[in-house]
Amino acid sequence: MEIFASNRSFGGWTKMFSHSSESCGGIMKCSVYLPPQAESGKVPVLYWLSGLTCTHENFITKAGAQQFASEHGLMLVAPDTSPRGAGIDGEDEDYDLGTGAGFYINSTQEKWSTHYRMEDYIIQELPKVIQEHFPIQEDRQGIFGHSMGGHGALTLALKNPQRFRSVSAFAPICAPTLCPWGEKVFTAYLGENREEWQKHDANELMKISEMSIPMLIDQGSADDFLERELSYKQFEATCASRNYPATFRMQEGYDHSYYFIASFIRDHINFHSEHLK
Numbered sequence: 001m002e003i004f005a006s007n008r009s010f011g012g013w014t015k016m017f018s019h020s021s022e023s024c025g026g027i028m029k030c031s032v033y034l035p036p037q038a039e040s041g042k043v044p045v046l047y048w049l050s051g052l053t054c055t056h057e058n059f060i061t062k063a064g065a066q067q068f069a070s071e072h073g074l075m076l077v078a079p080d081t082s083p084r085g086a087g088i089d090g091e092d093e094d095y096d097l098g099t100g101a102g103f104y105i106n107s108t109q110e111k112w113s114t115h116y117r118m119e120d121y122i123i124q125e126l127p128k129v130i131q132e133h134f135p136i137q138e139d140r141q142g143i144f145g146h147s148m149g150g151h152g153a154l155t156l157a158l159k160n161p162q163r164f165r166s167v168s169a170f171a172p173i174c175a176p177t178l179c180p181w182g183e184k185v186f187t188a189y190l191g192e193n194r195e196e197w198q199k200h201d202a203n204e205l206m207k208i209s210e211m212s213i214p215m216l217i218d219q220g221s222a223d224d225f226l227e228r229e230l231s232y233k234q235f236e237a238t239c240a241s242r243n244y245p246a247t248f249r250m251q252e253g254y255d256h257s258y259y260f261i262a263s264f265i266r267d268h269i270n271f272h273s274e275h276l277k
Helices: 058-062 068-070 118-134 146-160 180-190 192-199 202-206 226-230 232-241 260-275
Strands: 002-009 012-021 026-034 041-049 077-078 136-146 165-170 215-220 246-251
Touching: 012 068, 012 118, 026 058, 026 068, 026 118, 041 118, 041 146, 041 260, 058 077, 058 260, 068 077, 068 260, 077 118, 077 136, 118 136, 118 146, 136 146, 146 165, 146 202, 146 215, 165 260, 180 192, 180 226, 192 202, 192 226, 215 226, 215 232, 215 260, 246 260
Parallel strands: 041 077, 041 136, 136 165, 165 215, 215 246
Antiparallel strands: 002 012, 012 026, 026 077
């Protein structure tokens, strides 16, 4: 692992590092925030998954999360959203497929399957890297994300019900099997079998998952993608039908941007801290 950026931040350190990834077949980058409490002992860890077109930098530089993570003694981990420079034909042609669009799943289609294994990366490989190099409490992990990363946070938590203590999301893609973004990516990464798609759809997974951890979802009412891509109301109804311990909040006038995330990031950090401490 190589740390290539390190900045003092709210008494702790914001660091960026790169490492060789077996899951993705190349070099991956990641940002972390080490709160001041990490200098004297192990701390809980909160994984953030970013959305389409983002890198490891967007959240750590735009969300303003370090201030609140410092207050609560939480480590933040923000990985990249996909492999980069894999040499796959067409990987850089579209913003919603290939580079910057890993969707936090393992591709099964030959063109993509060697490198696009983001689920293995997030659930298996990256935590081992974090554990080896940073002082974390392994049994105190949470996960959250935005848009495509909100999809990732929800589905990875639902598929690994004993792994995380809390999950939250900003404007998540709740039912990718039913929206253009999901249909495009799932066809490319998983093939034509829609039954396979459902294994990576939060709305479908909620119907069968054994997960019971608390969940927080924030959605902006002025989000341009709300009706076409996100399926917010459908997921809310599915959670309600199961009496799931989820809080859904429609935030009036907010859009899909990091202005939205920065406005409510304190609430999400507080939410996770309550369940990770």
